[in-house]
Amino acid sequence: MRALVVDDSKAMRVILSQILRDLHFEVLDACDGLDAVKKLEGQGPIELALVDWNMPNMKGIDFVRHVREQNLRPEMRIVMVTTETEMDYVQQALTAGADEYVMKPFTKDVILEKLGLIGIQVR
Amino acid sequence: MPISSPDFSFIQTLVRERSAIVLEPGKEYLAESRLAPVARSAGLGGIGELVARLRQEPRGQLTEKVIEAMTTNETSFFRDVHPFEALRTNLLPELMKARGKERTLNVWCAASSSGQEPYTIAMIMRESIPALVEWRLRFIATDISQEMLRRSRDGIYSQLEVNRGLPAKYLVKYFEKRGTDWQIKADLRSMIEFKELNLIQGWPAMPPLDIVFIRNVLIYFDLPTKRTILGRIRQAMHPGGYLFLGGAETTLSIDENFKREQAGPSWCYRL
Ligand SMILES: C[S@@+](CC[C@H](N)C(=O)[O-])C[C@H]1O[C@@H](n2cnc3c(N)ncnc32)[C@H](O)[C@@H]1O
Numbered sequence: 001m002r003a004l005v006v007d008d009s010k011a012m013r014v015i016l017s018q019i020l021r022d023l024h025f026e027v028l029d030a031c032d033g034l035d036a037v038k039k040l041e042g043q044g045p046i047e048l049a050l051v052d053w054n055m056p057n058m059k060g061i062d063f064v065r066h067v068r069e070q071n072l073r074p075e076m077r078i079v080m081v082t083t084e085t086e087m088d089y090v091q092q093a094l095t096a097g098a099d100e101y102v103m104k105p106f107t108k109d110v111i112l113e114k115l116g117l118i119g120i121q122v123r
Numbered sequence: 124m125p126i127s128s129p130d131f132s133f134i135q136t137l138v139r140e141r142s143a144i145v146l147e148p149g150k151e152y153l154a155e156s157r158l159a160p161v162a163r164s165a166g167l168g169g170i171g172e173l174v175a176r177l178r179q180e181p182r183g184q185l186t187e188k189v190i191e192a193m194t195t196n197e198t199s200f201f202r203d204v205h206p207f208e209a210l211r212t213n214l215l216p217e218l219m220k221a222r223g224k225e226r227t228l229n230v231w232c233a234a235s236s237s238g239q240e241p242y243t244i245a246m247i248m249r250e251s252i253p254a255l256v257e258w259r260l261r262f263i264a265t266d267i268s269q270e271m272l273r274r275s276r277d278g279i280y281s282q283l284e285v286n287r288g289l290p291a292k293y294l295v296k297y298f299e300k301r302g303t304d305w306q307i308k309a310d311l312r313s314m315i316e317f318k319e320l321n322l323i324q325g326w327p328a329m330p331p332l333d334i335v336f337i338r339n340v341l342i343y344f345d346l347p348t349k350r351t352i353l354g355r356i357r358q359a360m361h362p363g364g365y366l367f368l369g370g371a372e373t374t375l376s377i378d379e380n381f382k383r384e385q386a387g388p389s390w391c392y393r394l
Pocket of ligand 1 (some may be wrong): 141142143144194195196197198199202233234235236237240265266267268271320321322323337338339340369
């Protein structure tokens with residue numbers, strides 16, 4: 001399975017990528033929404049995207065809207081992974097078409113449990 | 124400071140008599156790490172002094188604190204996912220048919236810890252039974268720990284707790300933000316009666332139970348205790364009811380009156 005990690009923090013990309021590699025994902029990464037859109041072009045199926053909210057160029061929420069409105073990746077489950085913890089943000093993300101929402105800070109188990117909820121079998 | 128061997132065996136006996144929890148030899152480290160804070164907050168010099176006090180006043184508040192400290196309260200929303208999936212896809216639709224006439228439903232969640240498990244069941248019921256308000260629902264959740272019951276009634280969870288296993292759409296629908304925490308909305312809280320119940324003491328009268336969750340608690344008890352509790356559950360269950368145990372627990376070779384059945388993606392036990 002393949003996954004895309006989108007975060008402007010290199011440290012966060014490293015952490016999330018490592019968690020996913022331990023689960024035998026092949027991981028692509030991108031440093032903002034625009035970069036992520038580019039990374040999607042010409043790629044085969046990508047089952048999962050973990051997406052930060054606040055990033056330069058294109059925010060995570062705008063990336064989610066873009067992907068869902070253009071129906072770019074119907075197969076791709078999208079999980080927002082963000083420091084935004086207000087109810088309104090969670091609601092916005094779901095409305096935009098995100099499948100799940102993780103609030104930073106998180107643990108590896110949080111990611112595992114969320115993947116289970118969206119039907120991605122791990123381990 | 125390491126716990127002395129007579130002190131450890133005193134704690135073993137106390138915990139076993141009061142809660143049935145078996146502390147195996149080799150769990151001294153557990154007693155040390157969990158009782159040191161209890162001693163400190165009671166203003167005692169260490170575990171030795173704590174045990175001396177407990178010997179003097181075995182019925183006091185301190186004993187309750189020790190029992191609470193020695194129990195494991197680990198839980199989460201949607202723990203193991205599958206039992207709740209089974210409720211949604213199989214059991215609730217079946218029960219709605221079977222009890223459609225009288226429209227009563229009785230649920231018991233035993234050893235409910237800080238409440239995530241009963242609230243998960245309550246959310247699933249809200250989602251699956253459209254006319255739930257027209258049903259006479261009794262939903263009882265119990266635990267031995269007053270502290271856990273207080274937390275459950277408040278229904279307030281930290282960010283880390285709601286991060287764990289809770290679908291975001293349910294967070295939005297059933298919670299309110301309280302500062303940095305999240306609180307279950309009042310109407311969901313009011314669905315559940317939280318009560319103190321020690322599984323090895325008398326149980327209050329309960330209506331015939333359609334659904335029983337007793338997960339990740341029998342695992343701490345010895346075989347005769349498990350057998351007694353399963354027997355009492357059997358008596359309390361509606362003949363068509365469903366029992367759910369934890370992932371590492373079973374009725375097999377403990378109580379042969381239960382039959383293990385596949386329920387959607389999960390296992391449950393029936394009479
Ligand atoms: C590991 S938690 C299980 C929570 C939940 N059922 C789950 O599976 O996530 C175990 C709970 O059992 C409770 N407990 C331990 N001994 C008990 C007893 N004798 N009677 C009732 N509850 C007990 C503890 O207080 C604790 O909250």
